Amino acid sequence: MSDQNPVFIPGPTNIPDRLRRAMQVQTRDHRAPDFVETLAPVLEGVKKVLNTTDGRVVTFPSTGTGGWEAAVSNTLSPGDKVLVARYGMFSHRWIDLCQRHGLDVQIIETAWGAGAPADRFEEALRADTDYRIKAVLVTHNETATGVLSNIASVRAAMQAAGHPALLFVDAVSSLASVPFHMDEWGVDIVVSGSQKGFMLTTGMAILGVSPKALAAMQTARLPRTFFDFRDMMGANAKGGFPYTPPLQLIYGLSESLNMLFEEGLDNVYARHYRLAEGVRRAVDAWGLKLVAQSPDLYSDTVSAIYVPDGFDSNKLTDHAFHAYGVSFGIGLGEMNGRAFRIGHLGSLTDVMVLSGLATIEMAMADLNYPIRLGSGVAAAQEYFRQPARPAAKSAA
Numbered sequence: 001m002s003d004q005n006p007v008f009i010p011g012p013t014n015i016p017d018r019l020r021r022a023m024q025v026q027t028r029d030h031r032a033p034d035f036v037e038t039l040a041p042v043l044e045g046v047k048k049v050l051n052t053t054d055g056r057v058v059t060f061p062s063t064g065t066g067g068w069e070a071a072v073s074n075t076l077s078p079g080d081k082v083l084v085a086r087y088g089m090f091s092h093r094w095i096d097l098c099q100r101h102g103l104d105v106q107i108i109e110t111a112w113g114a115g116a117p118a119d120r121f122e123e124a125l126r127a128d129t130d131y132r133i134k135a136v137l138v139t140h141n142e143t144a145t146g147v148l149s150n151i152a153s154v155r156a157a158m159q160a161a162g163h164p165a166l167l168f169v170d171a172v173s174s175l176a177s178v179p180f181h182m183d184e185w186g187v188d189i190v191v192s193g194s195q196k197g198f199m200l201t202t203g204m205a206i207l208g209v210s211p212k213a214l215a216a217m218q219t220a221r222l223p224r225t226f227f228d229f230r231d232m233m234g235a236n237a238k239g240g241f242p243y244t245p246p247l248q249l250i251y252g253l254s255e256s257l258n259m260l261f262e263e264g265l266d267n268v269y270a271r272h273y274r275l276a277e278g279v280r281r282a283v284d285a286w287g288l289k290l291v292a293q294s295p296d297l298y299s300d301t302v303s304a305i306y307v308p309d310g311f312d313s314n315k316l317t318d319h320a321f322h323a324y325g326v327s328f329g330i331g332l333g334e335m336n337g338r339a340f341r342i343g344h345l346g347s348l349t350d351v352m353v354l355s356g357l358a359t360i361e362m363a364m365a366d367l368n369y370p371i372r373l374g375s376g377v378a379a380a381q382e383y384f385r386q387p388a389r390p391a392a393k394s395a396a
């Protein structure tokens, strides 16, 4: 299989050459006096992507899953209640993590393909008159279904209910690809990772933490050692790390931020919308349906697409891999066999997306899907070639 072919999975994403080079650095001493010059600007840069002035940024050698654990274990105590809606594989896994940490998880079951139900959150919070719910957990971009939820509406629901719970947001597959407004949305902890919108290798959890979450940390009793914010923030403040830092990833994140700021965050977001819209035009031309239930929920980083009745999406993704050497996202959980996913985040251009559409179209034609070869590509071409669209200059 050629490694020239991009992957169309929603993370880990394609790593631009510039970032591969940036991560190729020789060992340096993290106890040397100049380590602070490497780390501090990176943490500041992430704050810009989060749109926070009040929040603090912490990173761990870990992944998004570790970020979930850090969020929960630093702020909550055994038996604490958390409120969360389940509408896909990632919200499900965060629920599972909370349960295994001995939290009392109040789950709002929600259709896969729907988003965070602000109205039902409000109802549950209003009913919680003695404030037993300590945190509301929301998956911003449900990578299993291609649904982007409205975090502002969840915060508005919490305000309408006059409830003091913390708001935790999983932005693993949205941050640095779609706008995020930590302060404006009143997000107390946001969790992300290095290998999706930041276009890096896997291995770093990236979190933003509000002053309110920091205050909750003082009384939280869940055990934590490796992920203790206090150790990390204390060491970072002195220019250090509580253990060996993932130096190559810190260099990579520094360069990733340079790339994002050079392109301009607004242009990055416009590019993701544009790529996603090209994919959606193709899906429409094929006569297929997105898992996301309505346009307001469409994710600009991943599209989950139902295969027609009687077809198996696993056979499709397997065939695309074996016949053409290209990876697409499989259907996860409830969607297994029923939907495949096209990841369109990170280092991608219009032309790269066209190659992915052409490939999956060939795979569908090979398996006798009722689609017309070339129809999806043509629809995306028509969309991409319009001169009025935002410039196609990219981060690739």
Ligand SMILES: *Cc1c(COP(=O)(O)O)cnc(C)c1O
Residues within 6 Å of the ligand: 011, 063, 064, 065, 066, 090, 139, 141, 142, 143, 170, 171, 172, 173, 193
């Ligand atoms: C990828 C992903 C995760 C898990 O992150 P890992 O880095 O694989 O641990 C969590 N949430 C969402 C929404 C994701 O897309």
